[in-house]
Amino acid sequence: xxxxxxxVRVPYxxxxxxFAFLFTFFILPIINLAQTSxxxxxxxxxxxxxxxxxxxxNYVNAFIDNREQFARxxxxxxxxxxxxxxIAYPLAYAIAFKSGKFKNILLVLVVAPxxxxxxxxxxxxxxxxxxxxxxxxxxxxxHILGQQTTITSTAVAVVAGMxxxxxxxxxxxxxxxxxxxxxxxxxxxxxxxxNGITTFRRVTMPLSLPGVVAGTLLTFxxxxxxxVNASILGSPNTKMIGNVIESxxxxxxxxxxxxxxxxxxxxxILILVTLYIRKxxxxxxx
Amino acid sequence: xxxxPIDARGDLRLxxxxxSYGDFTAVDDLTLTIPKxxxxxxxxxxxxxxxxxxxxVAGLEEPTVGSIHLGETxxxxxxxxxxxxxTVFQNYALFPHLTIFENIAFGLRRRGVKDxxxxxxxxxxxxxxxxxxxxxxxxxxxxxxxxxxxxxxxVNRPALLLLDEPLGAxxxxxxxxxxxxxxxxxxxxxxxxxxxxxxxxxxMTMADTIAVMxxxxxxxxxxxxxxxxxxxxxxxxxFLGQSNLIKGRIDGGDGENLVIDLFGQKVSxxxxxxxxxxxxxxxxxxxxxxxxxxTGTEVRGNNLTGGRIEDVSYIGVSTQYVVAxxxxxxxxxxxxxxxxxxxxxxxxxxxxxxxxxxxxxLRGDEDVEAGTEVNPxxxxx
Numbered sequence: 001x002x003x004x005x006x007x008v009r010v011p012y013x014x015x016x017x018x019f020a021f022l023f024t025f026f027i028l029p030i031i032n033l034a035q036t037s038x039x040x041x042x043x044x045x046x047x048x049x050x051x052x053x054x055x056x057x058n059y060v061n062a063f064i065d066n067r068e069q070f071a072r073x074x075x076x077x078x079x080x081x082x083x084x085x086x087i088a089y090p091l092a093y094a095i096a097f098k099s100g101k102f103k104n105i106l107l108v109l110v111v112a113p114x115x116x117x118x119x120x121x122x123x124x125x126x127x128x129x130x131x132x133x134x135x136x137x138x139x140x141x142x143h144i145l146g147q148q149t150t151i152t153s154t155a156v157a158v159v160a161g162m163x164x165x166x167x168x169x170x171x172x173x174x175x176x177x178x179x180x181x182x183x184x185x186x187x188x189x190x191x192x193x194x195n196g197i198t199t200f201r202r203v204t205m206p207l208s209l210p211g212v213v214a215g216t217l218l219t220f221x222x223x224x225x226x227x228v229n230a231s232i233l234g235s236p237n238t239k240m241i242g243n244v245i246e247s248x249x250x251x252x253x254x255x256x257x258x259x260x261x262x263x264x265x266x267x268x269i270l271i272l273v274t275l276y277i278r279k280x281x282x283x284x285x286x
Numbered sequence: 287x288x289x290x291p292i293d294a295r296g297d298l299r300l301x302x303x304x305x306s307y308g309d310f311t312a313v314d315d316l317t318l319t320i321p322k323x324x325x326x327x328x329x330x331x332x333x334x335x336x337x338x339x340x341x342x343v344a345g346l347e348e349p350t351v352g353s354i355h356l357g358e359t360x361x362x363x364x365x366x367x368x369x370x371x372x373t374v375f376q377n378y379a380l381f382p383h384l385t386i387f388e389n390i391a392f393g394l395r396r397r398g399v400k401d402x403x404x405x406x407x408x409x410x411x412x413x414x415x416x417x418x419x420x421x422x423x424x425x426x427x428x429x430x431x432x433x434x435x436x437x438x439x440x441v442n443r444p445a446l447l448l449l450d451e452p453l454g455a456x457x458x459x460x461x462x463x464x465x466x467x468x469x470x471x472x473x474x475x476x477x478x479x480x481x482x483x484x485x486x487x488x489x490m491t492m493a494d495t496i497a498v499m500x501x502x503x504x505x506x507x508x509x510x511x512x513x514x515x516x517x518x519x520x521x522x523x524x525f526l527g528q529s530n531l532i533k534g535r536i537d538g539g540d541g542e543n544l545v546i547d548l549f550g551q552k553v554s555x556x557x558x559x560x561x562x563x564x565x566x567x568x569x570x571x572x573x574x575x576x577x578x579x580x581t582g583t584e585v586r587g588n589n590l591t592g593g594r595i596e597d598v599s600y601i602g603v604s605t606q607y608v609v610a611x612x613x614x615x616x617x618x619x620x621x622x623x624x625x626x627x628x629x630x631x632x633x634x635x636x637x638x639x640x641x642x643x644x645x646x647x648l649r650g651d652e653d654v655e656a657g658t659e660v661n662p663x664x665x666x667x
Contacts, residue, residue: 184379187346190366191373192393192438202392206383 037259048253055256062260066244070268073241076155076230077223080162084170084219085212087163092174092211093204097183110171118165122232125161126152129233153235161229169218177211178204213280217273224269241265296357297322298343298446298478303352305338305502312338314502316352320446320480320495325472327481327493331525331657335502336482340448343480344373356445367396372439373448377455378431380423386410386434387419393442409441412471429460436468440475449481453488465491486526490514498522500657514572516646518561523570523648524657530576530617531568531654536560543642549613553588555645566650573618575644578607581635589639593617595630605629609638 037058039050063070095106113121127133129151139145151157181204189199227242234240241261248258298320305313313335320326328336341347343354345366353362361369372393380389390406399405410416413433423431432452439447452468453461469492472479483489489496490510497507498521506513506522517523520531537547543554546569553569560567578593579585596616597608600623607619607630617638621629630636 182377182379184375184377185381187366188373188375188379188381189392190346191344191371192442193367193396194392195365195367198396203381203383207381209383 033259033262036255037263039256048255050256058256058260059264062257063264065257066241066261069239069241069244070264072238073224073265074268074272076159076162076238076240077220077226079159080166080223081170081216081220083159083163084167085216088167088170088174088215089212092171092178095171095175096178096181107175110168110175113168119228119232122161122165122228125157125164126232129157129160152233153238155234155238157233158230158238158240161233162223162226165226165229166219166223169222170215173214173218174208174211177208177214181207209280213277217276221269221273225265296445298480299355300339300343301353301355303339303342303349303354305335305342305347306350311502313342313349316502316504318497318504318507320478322478323476325469325479325481325492325494327483327489327496328499329483329486329489329496329525330499331484334499336484336499337450339499340373340450340480340482343446344371344448345369370442370445371448372442372444372446373450374432374435374439374452376451378423378435380431380435380438382423384422385419386415386421386423386426389423389434390438390441392438397442405441409437412440412474413437428456429464432456432464433467436471440471440477443475444477446478446480449479451483452481453483453485461488462491468492490526498525500525515644516559517570518648519656520568520648520652520654521657523646524655528573528618529570530573531570531648531652532615532617533650534567534569535650536562536565536567544647546645546647548590549611551590553590553645554642555588555647556643559643559645560647562647562649564650568648568650568652568654570646570648571640571644573606574604574620574622575640576617576619576621577639578609578619578621578630579637579639580630581637583637585637585639587639587641588645589637591637593636593638595632595634595636598629598632600629609636 035052036050038052038054038056040053040055040058042049042051045051091110095103095110099106128135130136131150131152136145136151140147140149145151151160185203185207186199189203190196194202225242227240227246230238230240230243231246245258245261245265248254248261298318300316300318303313303316303318304311316335316339328339330336338347342349345361345364345368348363353360355361356370381392384392387406387410390409391402394402394405406419407416410419413436415430415433415437418426418430418434423434426434432455436452449468453464456464465488468479472492481489481493493510495507496510496513498505498513500521506518513522514526517526517529520529523529523531532548534546534548536544537552538545539554539557542557544557544560546553546555546567548569555569577585578595581591590611592612593609595607596610599606602623604620604622607621609617609619611617619638623629
């Protein structure tokens with residue numbers, strides 16, 4: 001018996017596994033999370049027992065109680081994104097245009113940190129920035145840092161850790177878009193009376209903008225929700241919204257607040273990203 | 287310091303230019319003068335050094351040895367953006383993020399020209415695409431992109447316009463049309479055009495002067511007619527059109543003419559058209575200069591007997607014959623189909639004749655295959 005499928009069904013069949021997976025492991029949990037976010041404790045019940053009461057006030061309370069951590073998350077994520085861009089752009093530029101036969105080795109080196117665990121790398125940064133590392137004593141000897149000043153448990157350490165951890169996510173899209181530029185357009189710019197700086201400003205940079213947008217999003221979004229860097233490299237004073245959600249879930253067992261915070265974070269990121277993409281005008285570039 | 291285009295308008299002079307990459311010499315001791323206002327073609331196969339030469343003139347490469355002058359100004363080490371020279375790149379290299387208008391305005395804006403809008407509009411009209419000003423390059427066809435690339439360069443009215451295989455990416459019909467247009471535009475704007483190509487027909491259609499390049503050197507330079515009628519080397523004879531080269535020996539002659547012995551048959555040719563250095567030479571005759579007659583008929587001029595028709599191809603305007611000669615060589619003959627004489631048949635015995643003044647003589651130690659193996663459709667990178 002031969003099976004002939006009507007042509008129109010084929011795309012749906014191909015999409016089915018993906019949809020089924022996302023439905024089970026993304027859509028259903030999201031609905032569940034939405035329900036949880038408006039629950040309140042059962043009166044007289046045990047810790048962790050909640051009932052559905054459509055308490056939208058959870059959102060207001062959760063936001064008001066954690067304004068500071070929200071603000072800190074976005075400030076840290078923005079700083080980490082800016083620093084990562086500042087480091088990754090020259091790096092990606094050098095790999096794309098100036099590395100010659102070393103191009104592949106350099107690309108492997110960019111990806112190499114992924115071979116060790118994210119957690120391990122962050123803990124390693126604790127050593128690097130710690131009292132016994134080479135950095136702090138050196139800076140103290142040079143009188144750049146006061147004798148009592150430390151770096152770990154400060155915002156500097158958290159932002160540095162995030163910058164480091166998300167650097168490959170910034171570098172790779174930047175490299176991809178720089179690599180795609182036809183070197184003849186750069187030659188053409190020089191041919192048309194533009195010096196090196198003008199060529200960069202008018203040709204290279206605008207043509208690499210899709211990479212800048214992709215890289216900053218891939219850095220900013222996970223950085224805004226990150227809690228590993230803050231919990232390993234930071235202190236109670238550097239708590240980010242990710243840390244609050246984590247402790248609400250696992251320590252305080254306050255599911256509704258944790259769920260409400262998660263949704264608020266998601267919405268905030270979505271709005272910021274939409275505004276950013278609008279502003280960057282990527283639809284014209286890609 | 288940027289060079290004022292007005293001061294620099296003049297002949298382009300390349301003096302003893304050599305460009306080496308490690309052991310490889312791309313351009314070898316090249317000396318060349320390109321007169322102001324001319325349409326000059328550098329013609330040669332892939333890898334002959336013509337693109338490297340162009341890039342040195344543009345400032346994108348620096349010569350290993352030698353100097354480049356534009357008028358009286360030495361521009362050998364001047365940065366590309368300081369030269370009053372613009373290039374039409376092989377794949378156009380339009381800026382994909384800018385509109386057509388901004389692409390063309392790019393050079394004007396960098397030089398701080400005041401009436402940008404007016405000048406861009408004027409050049410858009412010249413290339414007959416004023417309606418495309420607001421589009422992006424990717425929305426244009428290949429032929430349109432080609433014209434915009436040209437417009438982007440000529441709007442700056444450079445002392446010198448360089449064209450690097452500008453028509454290489456177009457299909458044949460569009461290419462022929464653009465060849466005529468380019469030539470017309472060159473006359474219209476009166477700029478010096480230096481055109482690099484591997485397509486001999488393109489070079490001959492457009493250029494006033496052609497320099498044929500091979501292995502980093504200039505083989506011969508002259509007008510298209512000079513190069514075709516009196517090639518000095520086997521490479522030129524074979525690369526520009528087709529040639530029959532017959533091994534021979536100079537066997538006397540008077541003041542004006544030489545007597546040549548071709549495998550025992552005596553023919554004559556003008557002494558001035560021989561480039562032989564001793565008694566041995568190759569007698570060259572273009573296929574369309576030959577006439578075929580049936581054995582026994584009386585013929586004028588030079589003739590060679592004992593030929594036999596080996597192959598006949600009728601191609602409309604002409605019929606192409608392959609004629610086997612007694613010494614084993616096969617000669618190409620193109621006959622116009624204009625005299626009502628029925629074509630010859632395969633196997634017929636014939637006499638081949640030609641006007642002595644059409645003969646050219648090459649050195650006897652030439653490689654007769656030079657310039658024949660190169661694929662003319664190859665794109666020079």
